[in-house]
Amino acid sequence: MISKLRYGLHAFVSTKIKNWQHLDEQEASVWIRRWIGKRAYEVFWQRLFALKFFEYKDNLSAAWIWSRIKRVGVSRKSLMQEQMGYLEGGSQTLLDEFGKAISALGGKFNLKTAVRQLSIKNNALDVLRTDVDSRHYDAVFSTIPLPLVADIIPALPDEYKQKYRSVQNMGVVCVILQMKKPVSDNFWLNISDEAIDIPGIIEFSNLRPLGTHVVYVPYYMPQTHAKHDMSNDEFIAEAQSYIKKLNPDLADDDFSHAHVSRYAFAQPICPPGFLKKLPPIETDIKGLYIADTSYYYPEDRSISESVRLGQKMAAMYRG
Numbered sequence: 268m269i270s271k272l273r274y275g276l277h278a279f280v281s282t283k284i285k286n287w288q289h290l291d292e293q294e295a296s297v298w299i300r301r302w303i304g305k306r307a308y309e310v311f312w313q314r315l316f317a318l319k320f321f322e323y324k325d326n327l328s329a330a331w332i333w334s335r336i337k338r339v340g341v342s343r344k345s346l347m348q349e350q351m352g353y354l355e356g357g358s359q360t361l362l363d364e365f366g367k368a369i370s371a372l373g374g375k376f377n378l379k380t381a382v383r384q385l386s387i388k389n390n391a392l393d394v395l396r397t398d399v400d401s402r403h404y405d406a407v408f409s410t411i412p413l414p415l416v417a418d419i420i421p422a423l424p425d426e427y428k429q430k431y432r433s434v435q436n437m438g439v440v441c442v443i444l445q446m447k448k449p450v451s452d453n454f455w456l457n458i459s460d461e462a463i464d465i466p467g468i469i470e471f472s473n474l475r476p477l478g479t480h481v482v483y484v485p486y487y488m489p490q491t492h493a494k495h496d497m498s499n500d501e502f503i504a505e506a507q508s509y510i511k512k513l514n515p516d517l518a519d520d521d522f523s524h525a526h527v528s529r530y531a532f533a534q535p536i537c538p539p540g541f542l543k544k545l546p547p548i549e550t551d552i553k554g555l556y557i558a559d560t561s562y563y564y565p566e567d568r569s570i571s572e573s574v575r576l577g578q579k580m581a582a583m584y585r586g
């Protein structure tokens with residue numbers, strides 16, 4: 268009971284904290300343990316940290332984890348009921364509208380076109396080389412993952428390149444399952460069970476009615492992890508076995524479709540004092556702005572944060 272009360276108090280206090288600067292230099296697991304004690308930490312948090320951050324689990328920023336606790340804590344209609352939103356049609360709706368607005372202003376998209384190199388001359392933008400052409404642009408806003416930036420812009424100062432390269436990211440293998448029946452009534456289910464090697468499942472159809480049941484099972488892991496080499500079929504089989512453990516009423520023929528996606532830059536790892544380790548978004552090279560999801564700090568990745576940071580970067584542009 269004491270552990271539960273301490274856990275609840277910590278979550279409540281986290282929703283009331285406005286100034287996060289004092290948490291920036293603190294380590295997340297130390298901060299949480301101080302509030303909720305060893306027992307509650309072991310039951311609730313320990314496995315979540317271990318299965319999402321592996322070797323980085325004991326060097327995370329308290330400010331980053333606080334912003335996640337707060338986000339969940341304030342997403343509530345009442346004490347007992349969470350409230351979250353979604354876009355009709357998903358992110359595609361937002362992207363389609365962006366696309367229309369940008370095209371109407373004369374913008375052009377080159378999709379599936381990798382940027383290979385950006386050269387710099389006299390501390391100014393020179394030529395941007397892509398798979399299709401090489402051109403000069405007045406401004407470049409780079410939002411590709413930071414560790415990839417240094418190789419694409421070799422003329423950047425060594426100090427910047429070293430900082431971009433040093434941002435670590437957790438990869439993800441994301442298994443999406445379409446089901447004939449629901450797994451649970453929850454949108455989000457955290458799991459802390461020695462027999463289940465995932466930190467949780469997200470039952471998307473419990474947030475957004477889809478006319479079918481869709482669950483995603485994220486396997487966050489460094490790309491160096493032995494499990495990363497498992498085949499897609501092995502991931503699907505394991506995810507299905509976990510789902511059946513969570514809901515023993517489900518049988519093999521309740522799984523209709525499965526899909527696996529992999530992404531190396533799924534989650535930037537934010538150690539204490541993270542923001543100070545990042546170069547400024549506006550670089551010393553006129554017209555060059557560089558950021559990725561790391562700059563949402565202390566907020567976590569989300570489409571809302573992408574939009575907020577995009578607006579901030581656009582406002583920095585001096586023409």
Ligand SMILES: Cc1cc2nc3c(=O)[nH]c(=O)nc-3n(C[C@H](O)[C@H](O)[C@H](O)COP(=O)(O)OP(=O)(O)OC[C@H]3O[C@@H](n4cnc5c(N)ncnc54)[C@H](O)[C@@H]3O)c2cc1C
Binds near residue numbers: 559
């Ligand atoms: C499992 C998972 C679940 C999530 N769920 C949610 C959710 O429910 N709600 C939510 O709001 N957010 C969610 N997010 C977070 C959301 O996906 C991110 O915040 C968002 O994708 C960030 O967008 P971005 O464009 O900044 O970066 P990214 O999506 O990382 O895009 C970077 C892009 O750069 C491209 N690129 C790399 N190199 C080059 C190059 N040389 N030339 C051109 N392009 C290049 C990559 O191909 C990639 O498309 C989730 C993330 C994950 C991993």
